[in-house]
Amino acid sequence: MLLKDKVVLITGGASGIGAAVTRRFIQEGAKVSIIGRSLETLEQMKEEFNDNLLIIQGDVSKYEDNERAVKATVEQFGKLDVFIANAGVFDGFAKFADVTPDALSDAYDYLLNINVKGSFFGAKAALEELQKTNGNIIFTVSGASFYPDGGGVWYTASKHAQIGLMRQLAFELAPTIRVNAVAPGGTLTALTVIPPLRTFTKSVDNDTKASNIKRRNPLQLAQMPEDHVAAYVLLASDQSRAITGEVISSDGGLSVRGL
Ligand code: NAD
Numbered sequence: 001m002l003l004k005d006k007v008v009l010i011t012g013g014a015s016g017i018g019a020a021v022t023r024r025f026i027q028e029g030a031k032v033s034i035i036g037r038s039l040e041t042l043e044q045m046k047e048e049f050n051d052n053l054l055i056i057q058g059d060v061s062k063y064e065d066n067e068r069a070v071k072a073t074v075e076q077f078g079k080l081d082v083f084i085a086n087a088g089v090f091d092g093f094a095k096f097a098d099v100t101p102d103a104l105s106d107a108y109d110y111l112l113n114i115n116v117k118g119s120f121f122g123a124k125a126a127l128e129e130l131q132k133t134n135g136n137i138i139f140t141v142s143g144a145s146f147y148p149d150g151g152g153v154w155y156t157a158s159k160h161a162q163i164g165l166m167r168q169l170a171f172e173l174a175p176t177i178r179v180n181a182v183a184p185g186g187t188l189t190a191l192t193v194i195p196p197l198r199t200f201t202k203s204v205d206n207d208t209k210a211s212n213i214k215r216r217n218p219l220q221l222a223q224m225p226e227d228h229v230a231a232y233v234l235l236a237s238d239q240s241r242a243i244t245g246e247v248i249s250s251d252g253g254l255s256v257r258g259l
Pocket of ligand 1: 012017089188190191
């Protein structure tokens, strides 16, 4: 039980990688709060985990929703040890050259508000409580934080920006709070393409997606959300008390060859 008595807030915790992390953290002894947008999905998670889980419907791109989630977590579980900025959306590999200036602008606002501003806001809202517990922050970044062709320009820029946020916060918040990231490679989830770019992208079925992901990484893995959870457990736990400002890549070896 590496996370016994830890209290953790995870954004986007009701599906994909966030749901797998939630499930494993509860197995490791944590109490978990999750922020999500779909009440239906949140309620399904609540049925599975009962008293070990608090669900909060909200939008990470709104500061007040992050603040409300931190407050509710502390009211319910008494403290906050770990904040995980995981909520994210995708640009579907839309090509810069194809997109009109209006769609470019709408996509910029939509995607960066969630992937980047949501990460800023969540970290800020959690800060005071994490200072009380000598806690830690984990960002879900991506292979697209380091290499081209993990998405289009919007997604790639957003995932690079999260690395800057993570490294600067690790510097500013030491020695009280550790700040790290997990960088999954392509993973079979329902990661959503944002509305302003849907007309500029092709939808891909799951089998094609799996074979595309396999082809790109040296270990030839079509990764599942569960493949990444051990990295989060390590960074969230006291086992990593000497680790800050780091990224654990969980990507089938992209650094061996790039995307
Ligand atoms: P997912 O769609 O299952 O999870 C994303 C979650 O974020 C969803 O639950 C969604 O409801 C939530 N969300 C989106 N916008 C939100 C908002 N404004 N407010 C609150 N919640 C919001 O997809 P996933 O693949 O599990 O994505 C999780 C993270 O992993 C994202 O940051 C994504 O960029 C990253 N990632 C995914 C992959 C991949 O190939 N799937 C690879 C690398 C990194």
